[in-house]
Amino acid sequence: GENVEQHPSTLSVQEGDSAVIKCTYSDSASNYFPWYKQELGKGPQLIIDIRSNVGEKKDQRIAVTLNKTAKHFSLHITETQPEDSAVYFCAASENNLFFGTGTRLTVIP
Amino acid sequence: NAGVTQTPKFRVLKTGQSMTLLCAQDMNHEYMYWYRQDPGMGLRLIHYSVGEGTTAKGEVPDGYNVSRLKKQNFLLGLESAAPSQTSVYFCASSSNQPQHFGDGTRLSIL
Numbered sequence: 001g002e003n004v005e006q007h008p009s010t011l012s013v014q015e016g017d018s019a020v021i022k023c024t025y026s027d028s029a030s031n032y033f034p035w036y037k038q039e040l041g042k043g044p045q046l047i048i049d050i051r052s053n054v055g056e057k058k059d060q061r062i063a064v065t066l067n068k069t070a071k072h073f074s075l076h077i078t079e080t081q082p083e084d085s086a087v088y089f090c091a092a093s094e095n096n097l098f099f100g101t102g103t104r105l106t107v108i109p
Numbered sequence: 110n111a112g113v114t115q116t117p118k119f120r121v122l123k124t125g126q127s128m129t130l131l132c133a134q135d136m137n138h139e140y141m142y143w144y145r146q147d148p149g150m151g152l153r154l155i156h157y158s159v160g161e162g163t164t165a166k167g168e169v170p171d172g173y174n175v176s177r178l179k180k181q182n183f184l185l186g187l188e189s190a191a192p193s194q195t196s197v198y199f200c201a202s203s204s205n206q207p208q209h210f211g212d213g214t215r216l217s218i219l
Contacts, residue, residue, distance in 0.1 A: 001168065
């Protein structure tokens with residue numbers, strides 16, 4: 001099955017700086033790559049997703065890039081704010097989702 | 110619009126007891142999923158359903174059963190709970206992608 005690796009496991013940045021989280025996947029058949037944000041005591045919420053026919057997608061301060069050849073994709077958050085502090089999960093899917101192990105992002109005011 | 114609702118939110122069981130977790134969605138989604146989330150392991154798929162009356166095994170199905178008698182509901186059952194099933198359980202639903210998650214059921218088995 002699919003294997004998704006996510007790095008780093010923890011990330012601390014100063015408010016206003018950028019944050020980058022990276023994921024790799026193993027199954028070249030995967031064609032859908034969502035990113036979820038999970039706040040304490042809540043379920044994961046989709047923040048951005050990308051399909052394999054697109055190399056980059058942006059939504060305000062959040063962007064995702066995909067390199068199909070290298071089988072890796074990344075989440076970029078610019079101008080970070082304290083409310084961006086949460087756990088972020090990447091996932092890869094051909095049919096069912098396979099999740100990375102999460103990155104705990106802390107934005108220091 | 111409630112989205113995905115999970116009941117109960119918390120539960121403590123003794124080893125060997127049984128229980129059922131309920132997931133309800135009001136988005137008319139065809140697909141529904143049960144995941145478990147353990148520290149350092151992300152979310153892992155237990156069982157899923159592609160429509161009313163259908164179920165299929167995911168990555169970690171052992172020790173669990175599911176039923177989808179109505180389109181809006183997906184039930185997860187533990188027939189004989191074990192300490193290894195202590196986890197946070199999430200239900201999700203979708204039309205295709207993306208999946209929409211509930212806020213979880215925190216289950217402890219002593």
